[in-house]
Amino acid sequence: MRDFSNDHRWLSLNTATVRKQGDLAQIVDACAKHGIRAIDPWRDQVATIGLDRAAKVIKDAGIELTGYCRGGMFTADESHRNEARDDNRRCVDEAKALGAPCIVLVVGGLPQYSRPGSAPSKNIVNARAQVDDAIAEMMEYAKQANMPLAIEPLHPAYAADRACVNTTEQALDICDRLDPNRLGMLGVALDVYHIWWDPELLPQIARAGKDRLMAFHVCDWLVPTKDILNDRGMMGDGVIDIKSVRSAVEAQGFAGYSEIEIFSQNWWDRPMDEVLQVCIERHKTVV
Ligand code: ZN
Numbered sequence: 001m002r003d004f005s006n007d008h009r010w011l012s013l014n015t016a017t018v019r020k021q022g023d024l025a026q027i028v029d030a031c032a033k034h035g036i037r038a039i040d041p042w043r044d045q046v047a048t049i050g051l052d053r054a055a056k057v058i059k060d061a062g063i064e065l066t067g068y069c070r071g072g073m074f075t076a077d078e079s080h081r082n083e084a085r086d087d088n089r090r091c092v093d094e095a096k097a098l099g100a101p102c103i104v105l106v107v108g109g110l111p112q113y114s115r116p117g118s119a120p121s122k123n124i125v126n127a128r129a130q131v132d133d134a135i136a137e138m139m140e141y142a143k144q145a146n147m148p149l150a151i152e153p154l155h156p157a158y159a160a161d162r163a164c165v166n167t168t169e170q171a172l173d174i175c176d177r178l179d180p181n182r183l184g185m186l187g188v189a190l191d192v193y194h195i196w197w198d199p200e201l202l203p204q205i206a207r208a209g210k211d212r213l214m215a216f217h218v219c220d221w222l223v224p225t226k227d228i229l230n231d232r233g234m235m236g237d238g239v240i241d242i243k244s245v246r247s248a249v250e251a252q253g254f255a256g257y258s259e260i261e262i263f264s265q266n267w268w269d270r271p272m273d274e275v276l277q278v279c280i281e282r283h284k285t286v287v
Helices: 024-033 043-049 051-060 078-098 124-144 168-178 201-212 242-251 272-285
Strands: 011-014 038-040 068-072 103-106 149-151 186-191 213-218 258-260
Touching: 011 272, 024 038, 024 043, 024 051, 024 272, 043 051, 043 068, 043 078, 051 078, 068 078, 078 103, 078 124, 124 149, 124 168, 149 168, 168 186, 168 201, 186 201, 201 213, 201 242, 213 242, 258 272
Parallel strands: 011 038, 011 258, 068 103, 103 149, 149 186, 186 213, 213 258
Antiparallel strands: none
């Protein structure tokens, strides 16, 4: 496993971590100042400053991307499916313009939560079938842009409203169905917050192999977690053995960035410089 204790050259910042403290241009500035070499921006942050300006500030700062957040939210009733498809095609175009290495997919839960306005449904089996079909469709468009798609399995607590793909195994099953020849266009984004509890995690990481491991996200699981969405912990403040998970993905040959992604009111309330300093310190000591 790589030694992160001396520097933070393999730290990437998911820009949602400091989204309340500044816009994307300000975040890029702060990252450059702190020697952070990579980010994973969100679509709404890009839209706020405009795609062209976002691409320019990232390029001018010499900062790499570790992904683009996010595509997906595929599940919809019949009348909202075209909207979902078109939205995801725009996401591919944006990711291409920004030079992202992949799009992170949060696939959607039940239609009424993923695509508001959709007719209510309790059929999660059908939602999961829709996800397969929609990823297959998006892949056709993404392939033309040579843009890989990384499915992020989400903790089962999000099955209703954010993602009905809830385990690494389930995400890899989709990869195997839609990309049986491992052409490098479909893989997984593994986020320790969502997967740390899974007894099947280590064998599934081995099953994924290097070509399916497209992104690695870190934060921590606090006990108690007061808000499943916005109470993620800073690495080292919770119960996840982050190093053991990183060791497992690196044993498969993953040699990319560890991307820090913390949705937390606690950390949004602090100055950006302070948050980045703590991120760097914890990256060296507990990631
Ligand atoms: Zn994540």
